[in-house]
């Protein structure tokens with residue numbers, strides 16, 4: 001389908017993020033069931049709740065703009081989830097290593113989301129959709145907080161994986 005103006009590009013981007021968030025909510029539930037570290041588990045639980053709210057908000061934004069979102073496939077999100085699943089599988093029973101894999105997957109996902117929402121916010125502002133931009137900014141802040149948390153927590157998980165490797169060597 002051709003995209004002929006900024007509004008159409010914006011709606012397309014929003015539809016892609018709806019698909020991404022739907023994939024990520026499932027993936028985070030899967031990761032939560034495999035995570036061992038308490039901080040990682042708490043972060044996932046909190047962000048699963050936030051992601052559910054974000055999906056509701058994205059739907060509301062579409063109705064605020066008096067449109068509905070077309071069916072879209074976010075192939076970057078799809079690949080991120082598939083790659084994460086594959087690595088978790090490969091880490092097998094090594095729970096310390098699995099936690100590192102999960103933290104890396106969350107980090108990649110959150111930074112991808114940040115990079116996706118930022119231009120959507122700029123476009124909404126440019127088109128004068130102020131409330132829409134504000135709501136998207138709220139979502140962006142949650143993604144940024146989650147990204148910060150996972151980046152901060154990663155060194156401890158990596159250290160843990162290193163010492164568990166030494167213990168089993």
Ligand SMILES: [Fe+2]
Pocket residue numbers: 024047051109110113142143146
């Ligand atoms: Fe997120």
